[in-house]
Amino acid sequence: MVGTSGHFWAGLTPGLRRALTFWRRSIQARVVVSTVVLSAVIVSGVGWILLQQTREGLLDHRVDVVLGEVDAEIGDARARLDAASGTEVNASRQQRDLVDPIIDRGESRGYSVVLAGPEGEDVPLREGGGEYTSGLDLRSVPEAIEAHFDGVNRTTAWSYTEIVRTAEDGQARTDPGIIVGSQVQLPSDGNTYTLYFLFPLTAEEETLGLVTRALLTAAGLLVALVAGLTWLVTRQVVTPIRMARRVAERLAAGRLQERLEVVGEDDIARLAYSFNQMASNLQRQIRQLEELSWVQRRFVSDVSHELRTPLTTVRMASDVLHDARTNFDPTTARSAELLQAELDRFENLLVDLLEISRFDAGAAMLDTEDVNLVDVVDRVVDAARPLADQRGVRVVVEQPVEPVRAEVDVRRVERIVRNLVVNAIDHAMADDPTEAVVVRLASDEGAAAITVRDHGVGLAPGESAMVFNRFWRSDPARARTSGGTGLGLAIAQEDAHLHGGWLQAWGRTGQGAQFRLTIPRHAGAALRHSPLPLTPEDALSSDAAVVTGPADAVRTEEGTRS
Incomplete structure (x- = not known):
């Protein structure tokens, strides 16, 4: 249906397209034209009825006159015949x-x-x-x-x-x-x-023609008057609405100081006053949120930097205890091992916080080189193999026939893929040996894509909008076997943004999930499509169609992570 309407629109002349666009966008034009058409129909109906009544009246009067004149002629003729009969x-x-x-x-x-x-x-x-x-x-x-x-x-x-x-x-x-x-x-x-x-009946025809011309003239003037009055009335209503639209567009563009001019005390003036009140409240709340966001970013940055020094000191002491644990009793030795493990987790969290701080400060930069993404995926999968074996999950890489080359920051793309693969292993169904985490790669002239598919618990409706939020986990009660911090997908999304790419997700409860990374093959190029579909081929036929878009604006009926 969309394709048919697109072909129809493309086949129209530029003038007709402009007219249709104006018709769709102008409520004043629609109201005026609709009123004029309706008025013309009503005036035409009334005029036709009046003409029919006038015609019947003229003919009836003419018939009466004609019959009277004929009776007089016949009477006179009979009288003359009677007088001459002798x-x-x-x-x-x-x-x-x-x-x-x-x-x-x-x-x-x-x-x-x-x-x-x-x-x-x-x-x-x-x-x-x-x-x-x-x-x-x-x-x-x-x-x-x-x-x-x-x-x-x-x-x-x-x-x-x-x-x-x-x-x-x-x-x-x-x-x-x-x-x-x-x-x-x-x-x-x-x-x-x-x-x-x-x-x-020539006289009656002339009279009827005169009446018809008079009615047409009066109808034309009446329709023109109705059109003028309708245009004036709608202009008084539409003009403030157009002003409100322009102000709303400027507010949406970030010019929060814009306000409507309030004139009079009617409903339009009250609407403008309410609009200004709403704009003031939104401006105040946005400023509060901006200040809160700035405070949060500053807090994260300060805490992550300030914790580096004490963490280094604690790490040195922990290393000494960990190296000497063989000389301790079993309880103390186990404590030293736990201390070392928790310090590793804490250090990973601190590294993630520092990376988030760089993104917030706009200090993150790309160091691109032309690489084969297949090699990057193989390194990530090999590194994650021990975790997959521990969880009893198979990881399968579907190797493409041709190399998948792109100009990327290898460290950041490797971090994205590692996050996706580790998350897939962590959420996969370990008790089902027939299912595996599948990694696919593909490329075309303008883009390269990597998908990671798992058959785990999937995503419940409503969770897709939060999956890339910082510190968010789909199941807070899940055991942290992979040592996740809740910042992995947020960092991965920022890495994808730096490349000008998309990080998107599909998910259904009980059917697992699939993440897709799409990046341009050449640094700085615009990204318009992905070589791989977001919805997996083995998904149920009832899945909703996915509308691809930027990484932070992916839309489906439900279950999409963006």
Whole structure:
């Protein structure tokens, strides 16, 4: 999924990537755009409803007017026919006298007239039967309404239609309209004829267009007003938040004196006041911790240096007693041996404290040379073999085919590997002969890596964050068979940092642990990956994926030591 989104992002144009980045990072833009879109949808819906109601109102009013006008024309036509029935005997002359005045009035009032009939004769209207307004295309009369008047004594009917006219230049023009049909009977021949009145809706179309333009203009202005108000409101809220973000970034960068400006007494001002109070408390606590840390480092440095002289004196006396123990009684001789052993442990602790003091003071330096790390690992494993035999643990080194060369400080890398191997032996399961401490090496063009895998007690969830802390032990009750001081991994991590490398760990309760040292092959080079995986191949499939990173920022779901 991550790879797919990465390919999608890479395929976008720079402008689109900048727009998407701005969209993700700007809450003001998202609020304004969302509000404008929602407002546009609501205004569009309301405008559509208003237009539909306006259209229906205009058409209903036009239909009422048209029907009233048609009733008046039909009434006038029947009155003229009744008045002329006694004198007029020519049917065609009576048809012309009937329809010509109506056509003349229609041309002056803007509507067209068609006289069709007589009913009962199979003469299709579209084939030219009847009288009609000049320039009118008889296709304007819908077949449905024509079928309605296929007999006599039909009621008045109306319908919407498309009025087709032929202009003087020969071009046909189509306009929406209303057609109304009504029947009349000529006294001269007794036949029934149908009068069709076609009224255009151009005025209503113009009115509806005017209303539509007015609504669009009002909608545009309303949406612009909503956008402006939303931008102004969000700006008043977002601007203090942006200022708080900038101040927080400067605080995170170490500028602890930065504060927000408090203006007014509203919620934003109270937030700024609370933020400043929090920043002041954090500054005070950080200074206290820095002072405490400085005091602790100074104390460790002073104690470790001050103990050198009395330790040397006690060591000289202990050496004399230890050399002469054969002349003592058994109890005194055993005491001399215990004294010598505890002095060795105390001296190792003092050496570790002095090394920690050098790291704290920034006085630790690298003395690099190009070496084969396989030789370093072999020396460490050979030196730890007696301890492994004493614990009943096998130590296996998987030799790579090619030499693993790197520019390192041999003394420091040897100390790191020794700490890892001794810890693995100390925590391994001695009663399981099938399991062994496995040391692997690998390298590529940019990095070299060493992993140490044990199948011991492992690490419980939550312990991974503390494994490199000074004086921390995963099991305080464990017998100190290796004489550990609790500073080994802390010193190893500092040694890895000096090389620009990573010291990482994986662990599961009951599945053991694996430590990985990764260092650049060339001194001062940037480290971007490791040739060996942190999670061992024999780990359970349910293990979480490990995100590699700097030695002090390794992250997994649980069980990672960093």
